[in-house]
Structures are given as structure tokens and as C-alpha cells.
Amino acid sequence: MFRSLTAVRSLSRPAVLRAGFATGPSASATTISDEMLEKLGGLSTQALVDGLWVMGWPCAQITGSRPLHPSHKTCGRAVTLNFVPARPDIAMDKPPAGESPEYEAFELCGPKDVLVMSSVGPWESVGGDIKFLRLMQRQIGGLVTDGSVRDTDEIINYGFPTFCHSTTAKQGPASMQPWEAQGVISCGGVVVRPGDAIIGDQDGVVVVPAAKAETVYNIAHGREVIEDIVKEELTKNPGPPGKFYPFMSGKIKHDSPLAKLLATKGITPENSNQFEGTADW
Template sequence: MLRLASTRLPAAFGGLTRRTLATGPASGGSVSDEMIEKLGSLSTQALIDGLWVMGWPGAHIEGARSLAPGQKCAGRAVTLNFVPQRPDIQADKPPGGESPEYEAFELCGPKEVLVMSSVGPWESVGGDIKFLRLKQLGLGGLVTDGSVRDTDEIISYGFPCFSYSTTPRQGPAVMQPWECNGVINCGGVAVRPGDCIVGDQDGVVVVPAAKAEMVYSIAHGREVIEEIVKEELTKNPGPPGRFYPFMSGKIKVDSPLGKLLATKGITPENSNQFEGTANW
């Protein structure tokens, strides 16, 4: 459905007082808690591979790296968009606790990941005082293509944080939070509220809510195959090329990989990983 918004036009528009503007829905759905657990059990590499098999556009948020070793997050996206600083924008932004950023904070909990779109990689989206509230809410994770400050305190808060870098700089001098839970561009990737965000040591991946089941099915199948291949190469060392490719839906039954999988009970009858059996 299209979301319609009426807006008052300035006098320069020749006396037109109102015009109806159309925009698509911000959210494409929302993943269940069960699906969050399933997607979170997979590596970001497996998820990217699954999306690649589906022909989905890039889903890796470029520049978002874990603030501390061993961090991992999985949850529904709550989005927050920052825009460049302008005096009139600062004046029009709802003040105090009604600001879009605090509105976004209050939507967060253990199953949510706050995704913040910065105007630049070195601009701070927040620090210890603001993010203390996220700790209190038990936030599932924070992701930004910008930077954070007060690094030691944020790490001590315990929630996973993925950012381009750290910085001592202030954010409000150069940007303002403007919209909560709209579609945003974070690190070159479109993020919609309700998408599943998964982060680990390799980076952060956006799984579209509408395709979550399919992504999990393909990615999980690939992880199973990779483990079987690694086990075989460990027992019988040799070039791995004989088992490639193992792109879902492309494995031939009579190939070395197809024969290896058959020894593990994986066949076209019980897997969509083989040639001609893909269902997307």
C-alpha cells in the first residue's frame, strides 16, 4: 500500500495550498523471534552467500565493524536517519525527549538492533550518556556507518556495537537525527524497519524481512555442505577445487560433491541444493 501524506506548499507554488504526496511503506514486514534465533545462529558469510545465490543486491553494511572482539548481534531493525546540520532543521526538529533519536531508543529491546545512518564515517551518532538508555533497555545491538565516542563506557554497557570507527568529535555540530523507522541507507545498503540485522566479527548483514525464510533455508544448507567438505578435506587432504561449485541449485548428482553428499544422506529428494531443485 502507498502511504499518502498531505503537505502545505509555500506561496511560491502559485497559490496551491495542498498536494498529496505518495511514498511506499517503510516496512517490508517483521521477522519472528524464532527466525531471529535461526538467522543469528548462522555466520554473516553464510547469510551473504544465501543472498548472493538469490541474486539479491549487496546486503553487507560497509564499514560497520565490531567495537570489541567476540561481539555478535541478531535482531529486528529499528532505524534512525541523520541529516546534515542546518539551523532551520535544528529549529524544526522535535525538542528534548520527543526527538526522533529518543523515539527510536524507546522502540528498542533485546530483540531489536538500532541502525543509525550517519552523514559521514567520522561523525558521532552518540556516546555514553545517550547510550546509557540503550543499556537500560537491554538493546540487542547497535549498528552505524558513522562513529561512536566514549568507547570504553559503551563497551562496558555490554550490548554489541558495530561502527565505522571511534571518534572524540561531537555529532550535533554537523548532523541532526531527523526520522525514526523510515527506510535508510546505512553503509550503502537499504535498511527497512523490521529487517533482520545480523552482525559478527566479519561485519553486519541485512536480511530482508520478506525473504528471511528463504535466506535461512539456503544459507543453512550451504553451511551444512561446507562442514561436510571441510571434514572430507581434513581426512583426505587435497585441492578443494574438485568440490566446487556448491552454489545452491547447481550441484550435480554425479559430481564429486554430489557423491560425497550422498554418503551423508543428502540427496535431491531431501535437499534443494542440487541442480534443478532450487525453489526460489
């Protein structure tokens, strides 16, 4: 664990215990621009997953995190918070009140940020109405967790997009304690670094590594353009989609039916990285 201002503030506590609650220098060295965030948010989560897949990256969808309300959609930079199982000495040594790591994380959030909270279990509560009132005040871009939330109606009324495993009436502190803000976490089986792009829609939540955001966008956007063309063709000329599918970005064969269809729309190996031998990742 790394020290930070959180650790320094609690001078009366043993350094070895304080350090676990500190903010670590684990943010990505790459900052995703607002323009790139907007582009990523305009793509579907499945297109983004496909983009990472063809690059050979691990699965990027946070398992079990679903929209709390059908209207919820989010895109922003990750602010991370990690929970650990409850233990009396951890509860005693945790920085008090507003200095707790969860509130440290809250204050880092704004309209273009998504708070990603790593729970110790899918049914454990990461928070409810009074805590999350502060997130509404911060005009947060979204909240994502592999755990559950409580006070569902109030959270929906707050208006910020929320993605979680489920809802619960259980109290969170009975099971877990906030441990660290802005560290590298595992959420729903996926690694999240502070500053990564978090995109959520009705199909779930995807993490796009900040350092690879532009490449992922280029692949995913190219795929969506091609899929629209294929869908248009199959709508005009109904038939099995196997004529054009499956295809993998960067491996469309130059003389295939798909390549010939794309050529009629001006998409060729000369201007697209979706063809065999043209991948730039």
C-alpha cells in the same frame, strides 16, 4: 516524508517542516518470528550473504561497520534512524528534547531489536555515553552504524553489541541532525527497512530482508551443512578443495564429486534444494 505522532505533538511548528521528522509507515509487512531470528543468528554472516547472492539480491553487508569489541555479536529486528547534515533551520525546527527522532527510535528498542543509525559520514559521531545509557536501560539487542561512536570505554562497559566504522572524539551535532525514525534508510550502502533482520559478527553486519528471511535461512543453512561436510572430508583426505569448489546453491551437478560426497551423508536432490533443478527460490 510521512506524518506520525511525532509530527502531531509539535503543533506550533509548520507542518511542512515537522513532516520530515515523522515516523513513516515504512516498516516491513512481514514480521520475523523470534524463532526465525534465533535461526538466523546461528548462521555466519558470510553464509547469509551467500544466500542472498544466489537469489540474485544485491550485496547485503553494511560497508565499514565493524564490531567495537571482539566479543560483540548481534541478531535482531531493525529499528531505523536517519541523520542529515546539520543546517540551522533544521536544528531549530527539530522536535525538542525527548521528542527528537533519535529518542523516538530509542524507545522502540528492546532485547530483540537492533538500532541501525545512518550517518552522514564514516567519521561523524552518532552518539556516546549519556545518550547510549538509555539504550543499555532498554536492554537493546545491538547498535549498528556506518558512522562512528564516542566514549568507547563506556559503551563497551554498557555491554550491548555495537558495530561502527570507527571511534571518534568529535561531537555529532556539529555535523548532523537526526531526521527520521523508522523510515527506509541507506546504511553503509545497503537499504534497511524497519523490521529487517540485522545479524552482526566478527566479519561485519548483514541485512536480511524480512520478507525473504525464511528463504535466505534455508539456503544459507543448507550451504553451511555442505561446507562442514566438505571440510570434514578434506581434513580426513587432504587435497586441493577445487574438487568440491566452487559450488552455488541450487546448482550442484547431480553426478559431480560434491554430489557423490553429499550422498554418503544422506543429502540428495530428493531432500535438498542445493542441487541443479531443485532450487525453490
